[in-house]
Each structure stands twice: as structure tokens, then as C-alpha cells.
Amino acid sequence: MERGVSVSALTTRLIAEQDLQALAQGRHAAPHEVLGAQPVAASAEGAAGTRFAVWAPNARAVSVVGDFNHWDGRAHPMVNRGWSGIWEAFIEGVGAGALYKFELHDANGHLLPLKADPMARQTQLRPDTASVVAQPVAPL
Numbered sequence: 001m002e003r004g005v006s007v008s009a010l011t012t013r014l015i016a017e018q019d020l021q022a023l024a025q026g027r028h029a030a031p032h033e034v035l036g037a038q039p040v041a042a043s044a045e046g047a048a049g050t051r052f053a054v055w056a057p058n059a060r061a062v063s064v065v066g067d068f069n070h071w072d073g074r075a076h077p078m079v080n081r082g083w084s085g086i087w088e089a090f091i092e093g094v095g096a097g098a099l100y101k102f103e104l105h106d107a108n109g110h111l112l113p114l115k116a117d118p119m120a121r122q123t124q125l126r127p128d129t130a131s132v133v134a135q136p137v138a139p140l
Contacts, residue, residue, distance in 0.1 A: 014051050020084040023055065035086075036119030037133045039095055049092040050133050052078065052100070054117065057085025059104045064089055065114060066100030066130070073103035073111075099130040 015034055022028035035053045042048040052064045062078045068091070069075035078087035101114040116123065120131035
């Protein structure tokens with residue numbers, strides 16, 4: 001069975017409104033903690049997986065593609081957070097080491113080439129170009 005976007009990702013906002021506002025205004029102190037791929041440990045509230053977020057204000061649609069879904073943009077569409085330009089998704093079962101990119105459709109609906117994550121903390125070595133879900137960073 002393929003991993004899917006959890007139902008809670010579609011009904012519960014993953015990024016707080018205050019973070020969205022700060023990102024949109026360009027004053028967020030730590031955008032790398034909100035955007036990109038953020039592994040989430042299992043808890044009483046839900047299963048382990050990864051939260052993905054990207055700023056794509058002119059996109060009509062955004063999906064997460066990777067080795068976990070055979071690079072199929074239909075498998076994991078992201079949720080548009082409206083005015084902020086942020087798109088987000090939670091994919092259960094995806095963890096550190098997973099390869100991924102973002103699939104975007106422009107404002108006219110045209111499919112663009114796959115995009116690496118500009119906020120990725122880890123990437124493949126060239127000539128490969130995928131982003132890699134990195135291990136969570138322990139607080140200092």
C-alpha cells in the first residue's frame with residue numbers, strides 16, 4: 001500500500017497562522033523550521049511521517065513527488081494556504097533519507113519541470129538533483 005496524505009493534513013492546518021503571516025511579510029526568524037521537509041515523530045495524536053511546505057504563490061497546483069510515490073504527482077497533492085502562497089502536506093510513513101521534489105503547475109495550469117526544495121537541509125550529490133528528507137536536528 002502506498003503512503004498517503006493523512007486525512008488530518010487536509011482538515012487541520014499544519015502551519016500556524018502566525019508563522020504564515022511572518023513568512024508572507026518576510027520577517028520570520030527561522031523559515032527553515034517551517035518550510036521544506038520536517039520529519040515528525042509518532043505521537044498519541046498521529047503516526048510518524050514528514051510535513052512538507054513550500055512557498056509557491058503563483059502556482060495553480062503543487063504536489064510532493066519522490067521515491068515513496070514513484071515520482072507520481074497525482075499521489076500527494078499539497079493544500080494551498082491561500083493568501084500566504086504556502087502549500088503544505090503531511091505524508092505518513094515518509095522519513096529521513098527519502099528523496100523528493102515538488103511538482104508545480106503554473107498559474108495557467110502548465111506543468112513545470114520538477115523543482116528541488118530551496119529549503120532542503122540535504123540534497124543528492126550531482127549529477128542527481130533531488131532533495132533528501134534529513135534527520136531532525138536536535139536542539140542545542
